[in-house]
Amino acid sequence: MSKLTDIIPRDFSLHPPRIAPDYRSSRSRGPIHKPIGFATTMTEATGPTFGHDVLGPNDHDLLINHAVDGGSAIGPRIVVHGVLRDGDGRPVPNALIEVWQANAGGRYRHKKDAYLAPLDPNFGGCGRVITGEDGSYSFRTVQPGAYPWPNGGNDWRPAHIHFSVFGMAFSQRLITQMYFEGDPHIALCPIAQSIPDAAAIDRLTARLDMEATMPMDIRAFRFDIVLRGRGATLFENQMEGT
Amino acid sequence: MAKLPESASQTAGPYVHIGCVPEFAGLERGYHSQLGTSLRADLTGDPITIRGRIIDGMGDPVLDGLVEIWQPDGAGTFYTNGKGFGRAPSHAETGEFVIETVMPGAVIDQNGTLQSPHLALWIVARGINVGLHTRAYFSDNVAEDDPILSMIEPTRRTTLIAQKGSNGYQLDIHLQGEKETVFFDV
Numbered sequence: 001m002s003k004l005t006d007i008i009p010r011d012f013s014l015h016p017p018r019i020a021p022d023y024r025s026s027r028s029r030g031p032i033h034k035p036i037g038f039a040t041t042m043t044e045a046t047g048p049t050f051g052h053d054v055l056g057p058n059d060h061d062l063l064i065n066h067a068v069d070g071g072s073a074i075g076p077r078i079v080v081h082g083v084l085r086d087g088d089g090r091p092v093p094n095a096l097i098e099v100w101q102a103n104a105g106g107r108y109r110h111k112k113d114a115y116l117a118p119l120d121p122n123f124g125g126c127g128r129v130i131t132g133e134d135g136s137y138s139f140r141t142v143q144p145g146a147y148p149w150p151n152g153g154n155d156w157r158p159a160h161i162h163f164s165v166f167g168m169a170f171s172q173r174l175i176t177q178m179y180f181e182g183d184p185h186i187a188l189c190p191i192a193q194s195i196p197d198a199a200a201i202d203r204l205t206a207r208l209d210m211e212a213t214m215p216m217d218i219r220a221f222r223f224d225i226v227l228r229g230r231g232a233t234l235f236e237n238q239m240e241g242t
Numbered sequence: 243m244a245k246l247p248e249s250a251s252q253t254a255g256p257y258v259h260i261g262c263v264p265e266f267a268g269l270e271r272g273y274h275s276q277l278g279t280s281l282r283a284d285l286t287g288d289p290i291t292i293r294g295r296i297i298d299g300m301g302d303p304v305l306d307g308l309v310e311i312w313q314p315d316g317a318g319t320f321y322t323n324g325k326g327f328g329r330a331p332s333h334a335e336t337g338e339f340v341i342e343t344v345m346p347g348a349v350i351d352q353n354g355t356l357q358s359p360h361l362a363l364w365i366v367a368r369g370i371n372v373g374l375h376t377r378a379y380f381s382d383n384v385a386e387d388d389p390i391l392s393m394i395e396p397t398r399r400t401t402l403i404a405q406k407g408s409n410g411y412q413l414d415i416h417l418q419g420e421k422e423t424v425f426f427d428v
């Protein structure tokens with residue numbers, strides 16, 4: 001059984017504030033009170049982990065995992081890959097990453113998304129992977145389109161993929177978004193710009209990776225993710241592995 | 243090793259259900275395993291149900307939210323392999339979430355202190371920039387001297403306590419307002 005460790009406190013200066021006024025939804029949904037901190041207990045030091053058996057054969061391939069009759073999603077074919085690490089630089093193996101996104105036209109497969117761009121019958125828009133022993137992950141998809149959204153003005157989201165990431169501890173849980181290198185909408189987006197640190201926004205921006213790009217097939221983008229680091233050992237041999 | 247800065251959080255947006263509970267979101271060809279749907283089947287303990295809504299600062303229910311649950315079994319034991327993990331999405335019309343699980347056992351923390359039975363909850367939705375950690379305790383199963391609840395001023399402590407009624411437990415999550423839920427930096 002693995003040791004359970006303390007989770008080092010979150011550096012909130014690297015994250016959006018609870019209320020970012022230019023992102024209107026946060027005005028009524030961001031808590032006013034500061035969160036209350038306390039030393040890590042069993043509840044936060046533990047967390048769900050998932051075996052590869054939860055994955056279906058095409059969960060990592062959004063090009064085809066919702067396609068019918070051998071089809072494939074419409075749009076620029078891309079592979080997104082990277083390494084999941086914790087704040088100490090250690091790879092995080094066997095961690096579940098879930099992704100979801102709009103299709104190449106900027107439309108989500110959701111009954112509340114009524115954007116003009118059509119649905120793609122071969123694209124669902126969700127996928128999931130589990131990191132390898134070296135913390136690496138990879139999935140195939142189409143590059144999503146930019147789309148307009150109601151925020152009070154002429155607001156367009158940069159092309160982005162949502163990431164839901166599990167670590168070893170429930171307090172490491174993270175949801176974020178991946179942007180694409182060179183997208184002029186990043187600088188205009190109230191959600192991306194809710195992050196007060198320019199370098200932190202840049203770290204959410206995937207880079208074209210020609211080394212991993214497959215000739216005449218698919219372009220690669222590189223996106224590394226970092227979860228909170230762990231500290232001193234709190235407990236040993238406390239979790240049941242069954 | 244050099245310290246790496248944590249990746250910045252971003253809102254889960256209005257379509258988190260597509261990514262985390264695609265079957266609930268109506269995707270016709272979902273996954274062959276739906277994570278977070280088997281708390282009660284996976285854990286031994288007394289069955290309980292908690293219902294509630296996430297309420298925003300205007301008093302309106304959040305319709306695009308997701309509550310994640312992490313808990314031990316009825317004896318206070320935490321598991322790996324996804325056991326003890328649950329997901330309760332907000333209903334698209336009413337905002338109600340339903341947690342069907344078992345009463346968690348009391349947990350002994352590293353100081354040897356007993357914590358009253360509780361669920362760890364994590365709340366995400368459009369407009370929530372960093373996922374919100376909180377807890378649910380139980381009105382008929384909470385110790386006066388619980389080490390975490392004791393840190394919180396009494397008027398706000400009640401925001402963490404699910405109230406037992408004829409229809410199971412009830413706990414609303416208030417993002418803002420007079421009844422703003424206590425959230426944790428953990």
